[in-house]
Amino acid sequence: MATVYALFVGIDDYPAGRWPRLSGCLNDIEAGHRWLMERLGAPPSVRALTDRTATIAAVTAAVTGHLGQAGPGDTALLWFSGHGTEYAAVTPQERLVEATGRCQALVCADGPLPDKRLGALLDAVAARGAHVLAVLDCCYSGGATRDPDGEPDAVARYAPPLPEWTREPAPAPPAAPVARDTAGPAAPRHVLLAGSRLDQRAYERDFAGRRHGVFTRALLGALRAAPPAATYREVLAAANARVQRDERRQHPVLAPAEPGGPADGPVLGGLVRPPAPHLLRYGTDGWEVDCGGAHGLREGTDTAGATAFMVTGDATLTGHDATPTGRGVTGTGGGVTGTGGGPVVRARRVQALRTLVTPDGWHPDRTRAYPVAPSSLALPPLAVRLEGPDAAVVAAALATAGPGGGASPLLHTGAAARPDGLRRVVTGGGEARVLRRDGTPVVAALPLTGPADARRVARCLVHLARWHQLHALDNPASPLAGLxxxxxxxxxxxxxxxxxxxxxxxxxxxxxxxxxxxxxxxxxxxxxxxxxxxxxxxxxxxxxxxxxxxxxxxxxxxxxxxxxxxxxxxxxxxxxxxxxxxxxxxxxxxxxxxxxxxxxxxxxxxxxxxxxxxxxxxxxxxxxxxxxxxxxxxxxxxxxxxxxxxxxxxxxxxxxxxxxxxxxxxxxxxxxxxxxxxxx
Structure with a gap:
C-alpha cells in the first residue's frame, strides 16, 4: 500500500541575538499535520523537527533518511515554516547556478540550508519513484523568509545573513557529483509550493487571535476548499488570491510550472492531466482570470464584455456554486452542471496579465479556483485612415455601417487605432482608393460621387475587416502549438x-x-x-x-x-x-x-x-x-x-x-x- 512520508519543520525559537524570534511557525506545522490527517485514508508516517532540534544536519538527515524511505507510488512531503535568507554568492559554483548573484536558503536553528542543496536532496528522493512535495513558508522561498517592516502585526520570516556566510571558503577537495534541481526535462522533479518569490519576504500575522504564516493559512484554506482531484496549479491559484487579500507584498510560487508537468497533477500525487487553459479566482479586485493583453486579448473596457470564459467540463462544482434561480448551472446540493458547456464569466476590464470578470448568473465559491477557457473573444478592429477631400462623406457612412445602424466594431478610425493591417482610404477625383500601408491597392478603385457610393466604400471596409480578422487570428502561447x-x-x-x-x-x-x-x-x-x-x-x-x-x-x-x-x-x-x-x-x-x-x-x-x-x-x-x-x-x-x-x-x-x-x-x-x- 502506498505510504505518505511527511517531515514537518517549524522554528519559532531561534538563538537569541542572532535572528528574530517568530510566533507562528509551530502553529503552521501543527495545522499542516492536521490537514494531512484529514486528507488521508491511512495514517502517514510523520516526523517533526521543531525549534533548536531543527539543525542543518538534522533536517538533511531527515530528508535523506525519513523521506528517503518513499519508493514508487509513495509520497514524500516536506513542510518548512521558519526564517529564510539571502546572501551574496561567493563560490564559483554558487555564481554559476544563481543568476541573481545571490543565494537563497532556509534558516535552520544553526544556520542556512541553501535551496539548491535542499532541491538536490528532494530530487534524489523523487528519482527513486516517489512523488515529492515541498511547502516552504519562509522569505525568498521562491528561490527557497518573514519581515518586521510590514504592517503593525506582520512579521517577516527573514534572517539577516551572518558575515561568515559570505566569506570565500578555503578550497575543498573534489566531491562526488550531486544531482541538481536544474536537471533536464526527463529528470524526476519535486513540486515546490513556496510562500514568496525569490526576491520577496514572507509574512506571519494574527488571524482570529492565533499566529500563522500568511501563506500557510491561505494554502490550507485553498486545500480544504478544493475538490479531491484539484491540481497543484489550481490550488496555488486559489491560495495566491487569498494571500493577496491579506498581504499584497507577497506572491506565492509554484515550480516547476510548465504545462503538462507535475504542476498539473493532483495534490499528493496522481495522474497528470492536461492543464486548464486559464484559472478563475477571487482576488483583491474581485473575480479575475489569469489571461490578459499579453495573451492576445484586447485590453481596455470598450469591448471587454464581448470576451467571455466558460468553466471547463472537468471542474467539479457543488451546489454552493449555483444561484437561487439556477441560471447557468443546475443543482441545489449535489453536483452542478453548466448548460451549454459550463457556467460563464464575462470580462469587464482586460489588463496586461489578467482580466477582471463578472460571473454571468451564478455565484462561484470565493475560496476556490476554477479552470476556465475562452468561449468568445473580441477580435481586434482594422485600423482605417481616411484621407482626401471626400473623407468626411466616407466617415459619415462608416458611422452607420455597424449593427443596428451604429458604427462598426470591426473598424477603428481614431488616433488610437492599432497599425496592424492598416488600410488607407484616399478620396478625390470621384473615387476612393483603398490602399495598404505601402501604398499598393487592396481592391480596385471604387466610385465616390455621393452617399450611395460612400456606403459601398464602407461595406468594402467592413468586408476587408472581416477577412483581416481571420487572417490575423493567432494564439502563439497555446500548449497545443505545433501538435x-x-x-x-x-x-x-x-x-x-x-x-x-x-x-x-x-x-x-x-x-x-x-x-x-x-x-x-x-x-x-x-x-x-x-x-x-x-x-x-x-x-x-x-x-x-x-x-x-x-x-x-x-x-x-x-x-x-x-x-x-x-x-x-x-x-x-x-x-x-x-x-x-x-x-x-x-x-x-x-x-x-x-x-x-x-x-x-x-x-x-x-x-x-x-x-x-x-x-x-x-x-x-x-x-x-x-x-x-x-x-x-x-x-x-x-x-x-x-x-x-x-x-x-x-x-x-x-x-x-x-x-x-x-x-x-x-x-x-x-x-x-x-x-x-x-x-x-
Missing part, C-alpha cells in the same frame, strides 16, 4: 511524395505546367497530421486574395492521436487562378491555408466569407464572421461545428466546448510561369 501540422506535397497517383518546402519568403510556390493554350494546373495532396497524444479537432480555412474564406478543404473533424487526415480523402486538390484572371504568363493567385486546432468543436460559421463583390446588393447579408466583432469559440446549440445542431457524417454530434486552441498559416502562391520558366 498538428499541415503538409502539402505534389499529388502523384498511388504513391507518397515528399512535402513541399517554403521559399525564402516563407511561401509554398506552385507552378502551372505546359505552355500557353495548353496549361496544366498544379495538383497537390494535403494532409493534416496530429502529432499529439490525444484527439484534437481541426478545421482548414482557405483565405484567398479575393478576400474570401471557406472551409471546403477540411470542414472540421477530430483527428486521433498520432493520426493523419487526408483532404478530399486523398484525392488531388487542384490549385488554379479564379475565372476572372486569365491564365497567362506571370499571372498568380495567393491562398493562405489557416489551420485552426482546438480541444473541442468550434463554430465554423465565422470562417466563411464570399469574395468581395462591389456589385453585390448591399441588402444581402453575406455569411462570415459575426458583425459584432466577436469570435465565438463554443458552437451554438450543441450539434455540429456549424452551430446548427444535428449529427454529422463523422458520427454522433459532440457538444461543443471551449478549451485550448491554436492556429498556424501556410501561405501558398500559384503562378503561371513566364516563357523563361521563372515563376515571377
Amino acid at each position: 498538428v501540422r499541415v503538409e502539402v506535397s505534389p499529388w502523384t497517383p498511388g504513391r507518397y511524395a515528399p512535402a513541399l518546402t517554403p521559399d525564402a519568403a516563407g511561401e509554398l510556390v506552385l507552378h502551372y505546367a505546359g505552355r500557353p493554350g495548353a496549361w496544366h494546373r498544379p495538383e497537390v495532396a494535403i494532409r493534416v497530421h496530429n502529432h499529439g497524444p490525444r484527439p484534437l479537432w481541426a478545421v482548414l480555412v482557405d483565405l484567398t486574395d479575393s478576400h474570401a474564406a471557406h472551409t471546403g478543404l477540411y470542414e472540421g473533424h477530430f483527428i486521433g492521436p498520432h493520426g493523419t487526415a487526408h483532404v478530399f480523402d486523398g484525392d488531388p486538390v487542384e490549385l488554379s487562378l479564379p475565372p476572372t484572371r486569365p491564365e497567362r504568363p506571370g499571372a498568380e493567385v495567393r491562398d493562405w491555408f489557416k489551420l485552426i486546432v482546438a480541444e473541442g468543436e468550434l463554430n465554423t460559421a465565422p470562417f466563411r466569407l464570399p469574395p468581395w463583390d462591389p456589385h453585390a446588393d448591399a441588402r444581402d447579408a453575406p455569411s462570415g464572421p459575426p458583425v459584432d466583432g466577436v469570435l465565438h469559440l463554443a458552437g451554438a446549440g450543441g450539434g455540429g461545428s456549424g452551430g446548427t445542431g444535428g449529427a454529422r457524417d463523422t458520427g454522433p454530434s459532440r457538444r461543443p466546448a471551449p478549451g485550448q486552441w491554436w492556429t498556424t498559416t501556410v501561405p501558398v502562391r500559384t503562378v503561371v510561369p513566364r516563357p523563361s520558366g521563372r515563376g515571377t
